[in-house]
Amino acid sequence: MMALVDLNNFYVSCERIFRPSLNARPVVVLSNNDGCAVARSDEAKALGIKMGAPWFEIRDLAQTAGLVALSSNYALYADMSDRVASLVAGFGPQHEVYSIDESFVDLTSVRGDLVARGLHMRERILRWTGIPSCIGMGPTKTLAKLANHIAKSAERKPGSYPTHHARVCHLGVLPKLELEALLALTPASDIWGVGRQLTAQLADGGITNALQLARLDPALVRRKWSVVLERTVLELNGLACIALEDAPPNKQEIACTRSFGQPVTELQALIEAVSEFASRAAIKLRKQNGLASSVQTFIRTSPFRRGQPQYSRAATVPLHRPTADTRQLVAAVIVGLKSIYQPGYNFAKAGVMLLDLQPVHVQQGELLLEDEVLPDQGHLMQTLDRLNVRFGKKTVVLGSTGLPAATRSWDMRQDHRTPHYTTRWADMPLVRA
DNA sequence: TCTGGGGTCCTAGGACCC
DNA sequence: TCTGGGGTCCTAGGACCC
Numbered sequence: 340m341m342a343l344v345d346l347n348n349f350y351v352s353c354e355r356i357f358r359p360s361l362n363a364r365p366v367v368v369l370s371n372n373d374g375c376a377v378a379r380s381d382e383a384k385a386l387g388i389k390m391g392a393p394w395f396e397i398r399d400l401a402q403t404a405g406l407v408a409l410s411s412n413y414a415l416y417a418d419m420s421d422r423v424a425s426l427v428a429g430f431g432p433q434h435e436v437y438s439i440d441e442s443f444v445d446l447t448s449v450r451g452d453l454v455a456r457g458l459h460m461r462e463r464i465l466r467w468t469g470i471p472s473c474i475g476m477g478p479t480k481t482l483a484k485l486a487n488h489i490a491k492s493a494e495r496k497p498g499s500y501p502t503h504h505a506r507v508c509h510l511g512v513l514p515k516l517e518l519e520a521l522l523a524l525t526p527a528s529d530i531w532g533v534g535r536q537l538t539a540q541l542a543d544g545g546i547t548n549a550l551q552l553a554r555l556d557p558a559l560v561r562r563k564w565s566v567v568l569e570r571t572v573l574e575l576n577g578l579a580c581i582a583l584e585d586a587p588p589n590k591q592e593i594a595c596t597r598s599f600g601q602p603v604t605e606l607q608a609l610i611e612a613v614s615e616f617a618s619r620a621a622i623k624l625r626k627q628n629g630l631a632s633s634v635q636t637f638i639r640t641s642p643f644r645r646g647q648p649q650y651s652r653a654a655t656v657p658l659h660r661p662t663a664d665t666r667q668l669v670a671a672v673i674v675g676l677k678s679i680y681q682p683g684y685n686f687a688k689a690g691v692m693l694l695d696l697q698p699v700h701v702q703q704g705e706l707l708l709e710d711e712v713l714p715d716q717g718h719l720m721q722t723l724d725r726l727n728v729r730f731g732k733k734t735v736v737l738g739s740t741g742l743p744a745a746t747r748s749w750d751m752r753q754d755h756r757t758p759h760y761t762t763r764w765a766d767m768p769l770v771r772a
Numbered sequence: 773t774c775t776g777g778g779g780t781c782c783t784a785g786g787a788c789c790c
Numbered sequence: 791t792c793t794g795g796g797g798t799c800c801t802a803g804g805a806c807c808c
Contacts, residue, residue: 370776377776377808395774411776438808534806567781567806594778643775653801690777751776782805789797 342444343483347471349440350378356469365406372751410756418761433585457507477510480581481574484531486510522550532571595620596690599749603686611741616691617672621665630661632695636675641687652679
């Protein structure tokens with residue numbers, strides 16, 4: 340039996356812990372650059388604000404409906420997520436942190452009343468961290484996801500599902516007919532793995548709810564769509580196809596991409612930007628003890644500025660030998676950038692991807708010429724990482740990322756950011772007796 | 773004026789190879 | 791008259807997830 344613990348309106352819930360005045364008010368958390376709404380409180384959803392709504396389109400609601408918008412504070416969310424994950428680890432013998440606000444837990448060997456256990460877990464997370472959550476259970480990951488969806492909807496949208504499923508919903512103990520009734524109540528688009536395109540294609544074939552989807556012939560689904568959707572159909576029928584990954588595999592690629600706070604035209608500013616992105620990506624790479632064999636750089640104009648000339652190019656640069664050395668990665672990224680840069684465009688976004696990753700320990704040996712010396716084996720980078728952990732990010736950086744004190748035209752906007760309450764001494768909240 | 777970031781998997785066309 | 795088959799690599803794009 341699989342359980343999914345999903346934290347409600349997670350980013351908003353994190354902000355409310357430290358600013359209780361936000362309770363019961365419409366609140367959204369904005370993406371980087373204060374671009375669009377990526378988290379919404381129930382009250383904000385009730386105002387009709389859609390996931391991903393651009394801030395400039397909903398800004399009026401701040402005046403007319405008391406909407407509060409906050410810039411995203413990932414240091415806070417990541418820390419709160421870790422705290423919750425450590426509690427969820429006690430829920431069952433094996434768990435998988437699926438995203439910043441979701442964990443799967445394998446309850447197969449757990450005896451007793453799982454619903455009672457789920458309610459208890461939910462209560463503990465709320466009491467110990469202040470974050471509300473819902474828990475779904477079922478024989479497969481897809482059904483646990485569905486159960487979670489039912490638990491949330493039954494709590495928030497009266498009439499959508501029977502109220503006894505609210506907050507904690509266990510599909511694994513229901514009689515067949517009752518489960519089918521719930522599937523029939525669920526639009527196909529609410530099923531994990533069914534996005535916009537598939538929803539439209541399924542609807543063309545008359546498939547609009549989860550029960551119809553579950554009753555399709557898996558072989559036909561594979562032929563007409565893909566092995567991915569076939570797995571979804573099988574999982575809806577209780578056949579587990581997606582395993583729990585309790586030790587997350589290393590990344591196959593590592594990306595760092597950003598939209599700019601304002602348009603960038605000059606090569607020099609782009610060099611600074613991609614140098615910084617490569618530096619950040621390199622830190623992630625060294626954290627997973629990996630080496631990159633090639634790097635990709637891309638730059639693009641804004642697809643939303645239709646009137647302006649559009650340009651979008653990417654270049655992949657292979658490395659002589661796989662490396663995790665920031666200097667070599669930055670150098671390669673700049674080579675790539677120069678090969679695709681064109682003056683005269685308003686660039687809105689750039690990014691760096693580290694590709695063909697491999698673990699340090701399987702490094703390919705090589706024949707050396709007699710006077711050739713192997714490059715630095717990472718001691719400099721280890722020291723760099725340690726200094727930046729101990730004395731703070733950006734204590735030591737590469738010069739090509741631009742001087743830290745300089746105003747970098749490409750830096751992102753963050754006009755409504757809250758303090759790093761839990762990860763910076765100076766930002767720690769004071770409690771008055 | 774103003775539209776996110778980080779992933780995985782899959783497909784497809786063109787260049788090139790034997 | 792009549793012009794193959796199998797493969798890799800690169801680039802680009804699209805689907806899905808959170």
